[in-house]
Amino acid sequence: xxxxxxxxxxxxxxxxxxxxxxxxxxxxxxxxxxxxxxxxxxxxxxxxxxxxxxxxxxxxxxxxxxxxxxxxxxxxxxxxxxxxxxxxxxxxxxxxxxxxxxxxxxxxxxxxxxxxxxxxxxxxxxxxxxxxxxxxxxxxxxxxxx
Amino acid sequence: xxxxxxxxxxxxxxxxxxxxxxxxxxxxxxxxxxxxxxxxxxxxxxxxxxxxxxxxxxxxxxxxxxxxxxxxxxxxxxxxxxxxxxxxxxxxxxxxxxxxxxxxxxxxxxxxxxxxxxxxxxxxxxxxxxxxxxxxxxxxxxxxxxxxxxxxxxxxxxxxxxxxxxxxxxxxxxxxxxxxxxxxxxxxxxxxxxxxxxxxxxxxxxxxxxxxxxxxxxxxxxxxxxxxxxxxxxxxxxxxxxxxxxxxxxxxxxxxxxxxxxxxxxxxxxxxxxxxxxxxxxxxxxxxxxxxxxxxxxxxxxxxxxxxxxxxxxxxxxxxxxxxxxxxxxxxxxxxxxxxxxxxxxxxxxxxxxxxxxxxxxxxxxxxxxxxxxxxxxxxxxxxxxxxxxxxxxxxxxxxxxxxxxxxxxxxxxxxxxxxxxxxxxxxxxxxxxxxxxxxxxxxxxxxxxxxxxxxxxxxxxxxxxxxxxxxxxxxxxxxxxxxxxxxxxxxxxxxxxxxxxxxxxxxxxxxxx
Numbered sequence: 001x002x003x004x005x006x007x008x009x010x011x012x013x014x015x016x017x018x019x020x021x022x023x024x025x026x027x028x029x030x031x032x033x034x035x036x037x038x039x040x041x042x043x044x045x046x047x048x049x050x051x052x053x054x055x056x057x058x059x060x061x062x063x064x065x066x067x068x069x070x071x072x073x074x075x076x077x078x079x080x081x082x083x084x085x086x087x088x089x090x091x092x093x094x095x096x097x098x099x100x101x102x103x104x105x106x107x108x109x110x111x112x113x114x115x116x117x118x119x120x121x122x123x124x125x126x127x128x129x130x131x132x133x134x135x136x137x138x139x140x141x142x143x144x145x146x
Numbered sequence: 147x148x149x150x151x152x153x154x155x156x157x158x159x160x161x162x163x164x165x166x167x168x169x170x171x172x173x174x175x176x177x178x179x180x181x182x183x184x185x186x187x188x189x190x191x192x193x194x195x196x197x198x199x200x201x202x203x204x205x206x207x208x209x210x211x212x213x214x215x216x217x218x219x220x221x222x223x224x225x226x227x228x229x230x231x232x233x234x235x236x237x238x239x240x241x242x243x244x245x246x247x248x249x250x251x252x253x254x255x256x257x258x259x260x261x262x263x264x265x266x267x268x269x270x271x272x273x274x275x276x277x278x279x280x281x282x283x284x285x286x287x288x289x290x291x292x293x294x295x296x297x298x299x300x301x302x303x304x305x306x307x308x309x310x311x312x313x314x315x316x317x318x319x320x321x322x323x324x325x326x327x328x329x330x331x332x333x334x335x336x337x338x339x340x341x342x343x344x345x346x347x348x349x350x351x352x353x354x355x356x357x358x359x360x361x362x363x364x365x366x367x368x369x370x371x372x373x374x375x376x377x378x379x380x381x382x383x384x385x386x387x388x389x390x391x392x393x394x395x396x397x398x399x400x401x402x403x404x405x406x407x408x409x410x411x412x413x414x415x416x417x418x419x420x421x422x423x424x425x426x427x428x429x430x431x432x433x434x435x436x437x438x439x440x441x442x443x444x445x446x447x448x449x450x451x452x453x454x455x456x457x458x459x460x461x462x463x464x465x466x467x468x469x470x471x472x473x474x475x476x477x478x479x480x481x482x483x484x485x486x487x488x489x490x491x492x493x494x495x496x497x498x499x500x501x502x503x504x505x506x507x508x509x510x511x512x513x514x515x516x517x518x519x520x521x522x523x524x525x526x527x528x529x530x531x532x533x534x535x536x537x538x539x540x541x542x543x544x545x546x547x548x549x550x551x552x553x554x555x556x557x558x559x560x561x562x563x564x565x566x567x568x569x570x571x572x573x574x575x576x577x578x579x580x581x582x583x584x585x586x587x588x589x590x591x592x593x594x595x596x597x598x599x600x601x602x603x604x605x606x607x608x609x610x611x612x613x614x615x616x617x618x619x620x621x622x623x624x625x626x627x628x629x630x631x632x633x634x635x636x637x638x639x640x641x642x643x644x645x646x647x648x649x650x651x652x653x654x655x656x657x658x659x660x
Contacts, residue, residue, distance in 0.1 A: 025337060105540055
């Protein structure tokens with residue numbers, strides 16, 4: 001299986017999903033398009049392009065040739081971002097950044113406790129001071145005032 | 147001409163006001179730092195400071211953000227030359243010969259030519275912007291919805307055609323972006339589309355979270371955990387002067403890079419990236435010694451660096467004259483202008499001359515500031531890269547989250563950034579370009595609106611798109627591009643984009659080794 005064939009198959013499935021999800025939207029007519037007209041048209045276009053890509057995917061590299069050496073780091077970073085999504089307004093900016101950085105620097109990068117904490121504290125409080133206090137960018141404080 | 151000079155005088159009186167000058171300087175410094183740091187491009191830098199610009203007057207805000215944009219183009223070259231790390235994507239081509247020059251002890255001249263070429267290109271292209279934007283804006287007053295629809299469609303087709311890889315894949319990505327742009331309230335009927343009860347999605351998906359996710363976060367995901375070079379070769383000030391031969395070899399590439407960059411900059415897409423690729427390929431083709439490319443040819447530094455700086459000014463032409471963003475960065479700048487109650491477009495130049503001409507004049511000042519900053523202070527800027535990457539990428543990640551959150555004060559935007567970051571990681575692994583996604587997202591609401599308005603104007607007749615000459619010409623050019631991209635399949639001939647790809651292939655190998 002080539003990489004293009006795999007990705008094109010996913011795109012075709014995505015196009016079908018969009019068409020399915022558009023069923024609640026009024027389509028309108030060819031001459032008077034409704035809110036569902038353009039999304040369905042684009043999804044059909046994506047479907048056609050996806051099928052074309054599947055048909056011409058023979059020369060693409062094999063899926064097994066892709067290297068995923070960085071997947072552990074990538075997963076950890078994505079999990080950190082997910083944590084930030086849920087924590088930033090509940091815990092506040094500084095505490096969220098502090099915990100996220102300790103996780104990444106100590107947990108993922110295996111740095112020492114002292115350097116990890118020093119880095120996390122200075123980044124969390126330093127960036128807050130720069131953006132919130134000096135540049136007046138609104139950032140959440142959280143229930144603990146952090 | 148007299149009127150232009152009078153307007154420019156007005157512009158300088160605005161740009162040389164101490165507060166505007168200060169923001170131009172701050173923008174240039176931040177932009178240079180953003181350019182130096184890998185993984186955080188001009189878009190992330192602009193997004194970071196976007197909320198901070200809300201409290202400023204419109205001119206200062208736009209001058210600050212533009213300073214970051216062209217400052218990043220300057221900064222990106224420094225790390226490319228000294229460490230073979232492209233600070234931002236447009237500097238990738240500079241790595242090839244720039245780093246070879248460093249290995250041969252010619253880092254100083256490479257940096258000097260990059261900075262001087264950038265300055266010349268930046269300054270000359272502002273003249274182009276100054277002369278082209280006002281007549282284009284007057285011409286655009288004739289545009290109605292059919293012309294805008296044809297223009298936006300042409301923009302997407304040009305981007306797909308200009309992309310180095312497969313046009314089919316680029317079109318797939320553009321359609322994907324257009325589909326993402328369908329999320330939110332339908333402006334003509336008020337229907338909620340694909341928002342799944344999330345109020346934050348009512349206004350659609352923001353450009354900033356998607357662009358930071360697709361470009362910034364995906365870069366971090368791809369590079370984290372990989373070993374990085376730590377050796378930094380800092381040239382002394384006296385080593386910066388190029389030899390007479392190096393000057394001679396650079397003049398032509400700088401001139402050609404300036405013209406090429408400006409023209410490509412006007413075309414929608416990641417103009418500054420494409421322009422440096424095209425410039426490198428052109429210089430290699432025109433060179434009497436093409437075998438020197440890849441082994442420290444100064445033309446391989448002068449051309450691409452001039453082109454990417456010139457492209458930044460070119461990108462401002464459609465933004466200011468037509469109100470059409472040619473990429474994610476101009477789109478964010480349009481958003482910043484709209485926050486201040488200013489709508490870029492054909493009427494901007496006549497209704498807000500202080501802003502337009504002040505902006506033009508500030509670019510002259512900014513380019514001079516950057517030339518002064520980049521040569522003597524290069525050693526200070528590269529020190530940022532002494533920070534080990536295991537500490538640098540978490541810091542960049544914090545800035546990405548901060549920048550995205552701060553634009554709307556919404557955690558949903560951080561979620562969108564995370565999702566698009568994962569998507570961008572996958573797309574880049576599978577060799578898809580992400581720029582068309584962002585451009586599709588930006589253009590989708592405008593395209594749909596102008597399409598449906600056109601049909602409303604013509605009582606549902608599609609003939610309106612071919613009955614109006616300007617729209618017809620633009621659609622014909624778009625179709626011609628489609629046919630040109632299909633032609634190599636039919637006549638089995640290698641077309642010029644594939645030849646460019648061959649030149650860029652070396653770059654890809656370089657990139658893999660970074």
